[in-house]
Amino acid sequence: MNTLMQLKNVEVALEGKKILELEELDVHSREFLTVLGPTGAGKSTILKLMAFLIKPKLGEILWQGEKVNFPVPLHIRRLISMTFQEPLPFQGTVFENVAYGLRIRGIRGKELRMKVEETLELLGISHLKNQSAKRISGGEAQRAALARALVFHPSLLLLDEPLASLDPLTKEKLEPELYRILKQIGITCVYVTHDQEEAYFFADRIAVVDHGKILQVGTKEEVFYRPINAKVARFVGTENLIPAIVCSQENNLVSLKAMDKTLEAIAPFSPGEKVIACIRPEEITLKKDGAALEKVSARNQLPGTIVSIDSLGPVVKATLNCGFPLKVLITRRSALDLNLKPGDLVVATFKATAVHIFSEDTGGKNG
């Protein structure tokens, strides 16, 4: 795998205060890397670094293995393109907006017109080309901004929360379309978002960032299903973080004691270790207590009482008390079939492989 860009031991300070500190972050050629983290975590700063819009106080940035010196040569800056959360339209028509990147690169006439029209077509906004870019809707303006960033075929596209300022319907429509377009042109993309679903949807790999530091980088499966600590687990939507103690271990199958319950998981931990077990709420199924217990392959069967049922539309979130709180996501249909209500006794069932464990104190040891 080719590494397109590499940030090494980079530090950024703003008014004397350190706002970003990265040991290493690589962008591989043709991958989609999403940077996920809460507001103010330093996500946008990472993008600005990658676009060479700001200069790091320390550390170096490598482009295709070569160190980039400041001031960054124009021909390198021109391989990179970036959009922001707001579409930031320029004065003039949509056509002129999209043409800007080509004009400053000295492209004129027929070639310019062809490239702009091709890109407008790609983004589905050909019909807007003669309209003022400041007078189109939010979704259209975001498409125009993307067209403006893509028209000169950059090697690296940086997207800073491109869907965050859109209404849910527009977002729902643009999200898969944007993904399809970007995959179609085979561009390398770094995508910043605070939305875990969006991050998962767009990513090949995810970097989780908080307080100016990278907490974890990995494939989206790794980050979502094997978070290295409680913070990452929470960012990626793992709502069940259960403190437990390892009782026994045999062939990587560990048994854990959590309050008065026993959990089984696959992890290389030794007896006596204090750990956190995390279980994603959608990995758990519910059965009514007393219903005929069929043979199930799931090793974990925890009895509990339903504390609350919250409908989230197509899915229902049930909160159980199993000695510790346990959140479960089930479909609306199965919630109706089971006729669940607060106070009911149920059994929560999940596989040993659905339980991910990390050490309580460090968060570094990974199972």
Next chain:
Amino acid sequence: MFLGLRRFPGRNLLITLVNTGMGLPPVVVGLFVFLLLARSGPLGNLNLLYTPSAMVIAQVIIALPIVAGVTMAGIQNLEEKLKYQILALGASRFQYLFKLLQEGRLIVLSALAAGFGSIISEVGAVMMVGGNIKGQTRVLTTAIVLETRQGDYSLAIALGIILLLIALFLNILFTYLQQRRLS
């Protein structure tokens, strides 16, 4: 533009000077340029006093702070992210500055109109450094002063109307450029 974009030591001092300059009494500028260019002044050997060049120097000193001050405010007022966006699309330093002027066209043209307004109506400084010499350094404003003093009111009024028409015409042009293709 430099003032609006960069942070550097002494920036605030410079901005204060520019802002003071915006309210600079033209007569004082005239006096200053007069002393500078007078035969015994530091630039006296250039023999510029009572020439159109002297008038241009005085007018530039009067207009510059106004144009600079208003442009600075306008460029500063553009969204920070817009500036990043221009650079992130691959603009060179020069292309970037040019695009900023384009995006801030409204305010840049206002600055020019204000600067223009301040000098076309100016009498004191041009009179002092130009000398109001017929056929050489006499301009509309100084001519109006002269004709009024000589009691030729009708000529003064006629010249006044011409001055107003020129100002009106140029401001129509500015307004057109400014409002063109804007919302």
